[in-house]
Amino acid sequence: MFGDYSIGDLGSIFVMQGFAGLILFSVYVLMALGLAIIFGQMGVINMAHGEFMILGAYVTWMTSNVFQAYLPGLFAGYFFLAMILAFIASGALGMLVEWALIRHLYKRPLDTLLATWGLSLILQQAYRSVFGAREVGVELPQWMLGSLHVTDSIEVPINGIFVMCLTVLITLAVAYIMYKSRWGRQVRAVVQNRVMAGAVGINTEKVDRYTFALGCGIAGVAGSAFTMIGSTGPTSGQLYIVDTFLVVVFGGAASLLGTIASAFSISQTQSTLEFFMSGSMAKVLTLLAVVGILMLRPQGLFALKVRK
Amino acid sequence: MTDNRFVNKSELIGILLLAALLVVILPLFLDVFRLNLVAKYLTYAFVALGLVICWGYGGILSLGQGVFFGLGGYCMAMFLKLEASSVENTKIQSTPGIPDFMDWNQITALPMFWKPFHSLTFTVIAIVLVPGLFALIIGAAMFKRRVGGTYFAIITQAVAAILTILIVGQQGYTGGINGMTDLRTLKGWDIRPDHAKIVLYFFEVGCLFVCIFIAQFIRHSKLGRILVAMRDKEDRVRFSGYSVANFKIFAFCVSAVFAAIGGAMFALNVGFMSPSFVGIVPSIEMVIYTAVGGRLSILGAIYGTLLVNFAKTSLSESFPELWLFGLGGLFIAVVLAFPNGLAGIWGDYIAPQIARLFNSGNSKPGGWAGKPVADSTPAE
Numbered sequence: 272m273f274g275d276y277s278i279g280d281l282g283s284i285f286v287m288q289g290f291a292g293l294i295l296f297s298v299y300v301l302m303a304l305g306l307a308i309i310f311g312q313m314g315v316i317n318m319a320h321g322e323f324m325i326l327g328a329y330v331t332w333m334t335s336n337v338f339q340a341y342l343p344g345l346f347a348g349y350f351f352l353a354m355i356l357a358f359i360a361s362g363a364l365g366m367l368v369e370w371a372l373i374r375h376l377y378k379r380p381l382d383t384l385l386a387t388w389g390l391s392l393i394l395q396q397a398y399r400s401v402f403g404a405r406e407v408g409v410e411l412p413q414w415m416l417g418s419l420h421v422t423d424s425i426e427v428p429i430n431g432i433f434v435m436c437l438t439v440l441i442t443l444a445v446a447y448i449m450y451k452s453r454w455g456r457q458v459r460a461v462v463q464n465r466v467m468a469g470a471v472g473i474n475t476e477k478v479d480r481y482t483f484a485l486g487c488g489i490a491g492v493a494g495s496a497f498t499m500i501g502s503t504g505p506t507s508g509q510l511y512i513v514d515t516f517l518v519v520v521f522g523g524a525a526s527l528l529g530t531i532a533s534a535f536s537i538s539q540t541q542s543t544l545e546f547f548m549s550g551s552m553a554k555v556l557t558l559l560a561v562v563g564i565l566m567l568r569p570q571g572l573f574a575l576k577v578r579k
Numbered sequence: 580m581t582d583n584r585f586v587n588k589s590e591l592i593g594i595l596l597l598a599a600l601l602v603v604i605l606p607l608f609l610d611v612f613r614l615n616l617v618a619k620y621l622t623y624a625f626v627a628l629g630l631v632i633c634w635g636y637g638g639i640l641s642l643g644q645g646v647f648f649g650l651g652g653y654c655m656a657m658f659l660k661l662e663a664s665s666v667e668n669t670k671i672q673s674t675p676g677i678p679d680f681m682d683w684n685q686i687t688a689l690p691m692f693w694k695p696f697h698s699l700t701f702t703v704i705a706i707v708l709v710p711g712l713f714a715l716i717i718g719a720a721m722f723k724r725r726v727g728g729t730y731f732a733i734i735t736q737a738v739a740a741i742l743t744i745l746i747v748g749q750q751g752y753t754g755g756i757n758g759m760t761d762l763r764t765l766k767g768w769d770i771r772p773d774h775a776k777i778v779l780y781f782f783e784v785g786c787l788f789v790c791i792f793i794a795q796f797i798r799h800s801k802l803g804r805i806l807v808a809m810r811d812k813e814d815r816v817r818f819s820g821y822s823v824a825n826f827k828i829f830a831f832c833v834s835a836v837f838a839a840i841g842g843a844m845f846a847l848n849v850g851f852m853s854p855s856f857v858g859i860v861p862s863i864e865m866v867i868y869t870a871v872g873g874r875l876s877i878l879g880a881i882y883g884t885l886l887v888n889f890a891k892t893s894l895s896e897s898f899p900e901l902w903l904f905g906l907g908g909l910f911i912a913v914v915l916a917f918p919n920g921l922a923g924i925w926g927d928y929i930a931p932q933i934a935r936l937f938n939s940g941n942s943k944p945g946g947w948a949g950k951p952v953a954d955s956t957p958a959e
Contacts, residue, residue: 314729316729316732316733372911372915375915376914376915379914379918380728380729381640381728381729381732382914382918384640384642384729384732385863385866385867385870385910385913385914386910386911386914386915388863388910389867389906389907389908389909389910389911389914390907390910390911391907392903392904392906392907392910393903393904393907393908395903396900396903396904396907397904399900400900509860513733513736513737513740513859516733516736516737517733517737520730520733520734549748551744551745551747551748552748554744555741555744555745555748558737558740558741558744559741561737562734562737562738562741565730565734566720566721566724566726566734569721569724569725569726569730
């Protein structure tokens with residue numbers, strides 16, 4: 272398979288495919304971060320996670336339209352406001368869903384899966400009714416278009432770099448919140464021992480609600496970033512949900528570092544394979560490898576030892 | 580449940596009522612088109628039946644039943660497709676005698692794994708064995724390592740995704756996204772005209788009742804009781820000396836084989852098979868049929884399948900927008916308010932009323948509902 276390329280070409284190919292893999296990696300990490308909090312910390316299977324992400328994407332799309340129509344001068348910076356709005360919208364919806372649905376089902380994790388799947392159907396149809404069935408794409412500001420020429424044969428798109436920087440920032444923020452802040456300590460205390468956490472005065476119901484909302488809000492930001500590299504339709508979220516769950520499970524459900532490592536390995540494998548075979552076969556092989564490894568090592572790459 | 584009979588009185592009445600409905604009432608009052616629709620719905624009832632064993636009794640939620648439905652369906656469809664692609668039927672192709680989609684994809688010879696499907700005997704064995712062995716491999720790999728609950732659900736879902744992508748991607752060997760269409764005859768007997776559809780309907784109902792009796796037998800045997808015990812307190816069963824993994828593997832394989840029979844029936848009755856019945860969405864829909872009917876009730880699952888599908892057809896014909904809201908709402912309502920589904924409502928509210936009406940003195944809920952699942956946490 273390498274016969275037709277020179278060494279230099281091959282190098283460039285690997286760099287370019289590696290970069291494409293890094294963009295996929297960013298999307299996986301952004302989606303998986305929210306899920307790692309909700310599934311990994313709370314044990315809730317949120318099948319509607321993709322729909323929370325799409326909500327963020329639609330919020331971004333609306334913001335860009337508003338800026339285009341009324342504030343064309345500030346258009347270059349609309350994206351930062353859109354991200355905040357996306358976080359608030361998805362987080363608020365998450366809080367509502369936790370209050371109405373999830374809190375009744377903490378003892379039945381498999382049933383949360385079915386209920387949130389129902390929720391995802393409702394949200395998809397709602398998006399279809401409100402925004403139409405066609406995919407929408409946002410207008411990117413001028414500075415995000417184009418690409419950087421690193422060498423003659425290697426060039427990298429600017430929006431990709433932007434999404435990657437965003438991913439790093441959000442990951443650092445989540446790591447800080449979960450491991451350094453007082454609130455993150457409360458979350459981890461509730462996860463490790465709910466009864467004891469309640470006994471020392473932590474309001475566990477409140478912690479649950481805000482944890483779920485935070486996970487959904489991050490999904491909203493992910494959706495916002497997603498608009499930079501692809502278009503948004505009512506069912507776009509569903510395309511990624513299984514991959515994202517695999518990323519989280521593969522990494523070891525409760526480990527943030529594991530999530531990042533598994534997102535990296537899965538996305539790099541897939542994008543490298545994609546060059547040598549059809550996209551569908553690359554995906555099949557990647558997923559098969561992940562499922563195979565999970566069968567050998569069910570606890571995932573980075574397992575946290577907790578007493579059950 | 581102290582005796583070894585595998586149907587008690589109320590269950591026998593329930594089975595006879597279902598038989599009357601499927602064998603007498605529906606064929607009398609429905610035209611052939613609608614009866615064929617019922618036949619299509621009943622193919623999902625096989626899957627729902629398998630899920631009652633595996634999920635309701637065993638506590639193993641598989642979100643990959645579409646995989647087994649698809650494997651069974653594709654085995655059947657491959658046989659029918661080969662018969663439909665005889666040399667004289669496919670004269671206009673550049674390579675006569677191979678299925679049309681292979682010809683479109685520049686494949687000039689029948690692939691090796693297609694060749695045995697010339698034989699009906701092999702096909703029937705494959706319909707049972709291929710999904711059964713596949714389930715055995717997945718089950719053995721997972722349950723022997725004590726992977727269960729949510730992890731198992733996610734991994735089966737991934738398997739469903741993999742198989743769909745594979746089928747869609749390998750167009751030349753599988754027919755791709757369109758699936759295998761234009762299935763014509765079974766051993767020279769045309770499956771398309773109306774009288775053939777009626778014969779196939781009765782054949783399917785017969786198979787369904789065989790499966791119902793197998794399920795009843797499993798449920799009332801010691802095996803079924805161990806399954807329930809395992810669902811409620813897995814460790815206690817393990818400490819009593821039972822091999823929990825083997826029982827789980829067995830339940831999963833039974834459900835896989837039931838689903839595969841349903842898939843084969845689908846290919847026969849509906850006349851095509853496509854990847855849209857394999858993936859994640861159909862797999863979860865099949866779970867919801869079971870949940871609506873009642874995950875603990877063998878007959879409830881069949882009624883649930885029929886009702887949800889009737890609602891789907893009529894609602895999506897007249898209000899396509901409302902249907903997804905309705906289905907989503909149904910998921911949430913069943914999970915939150917009626918974890919035992921229709922059978923639970925029947926057992927808790929309607930059956931006692933009827934019993935009081937006839938004053939039969941037996942006010943215990945019938946064998947339909949059993950123990951509520953809401954309180955018991957699934958085995959981790």
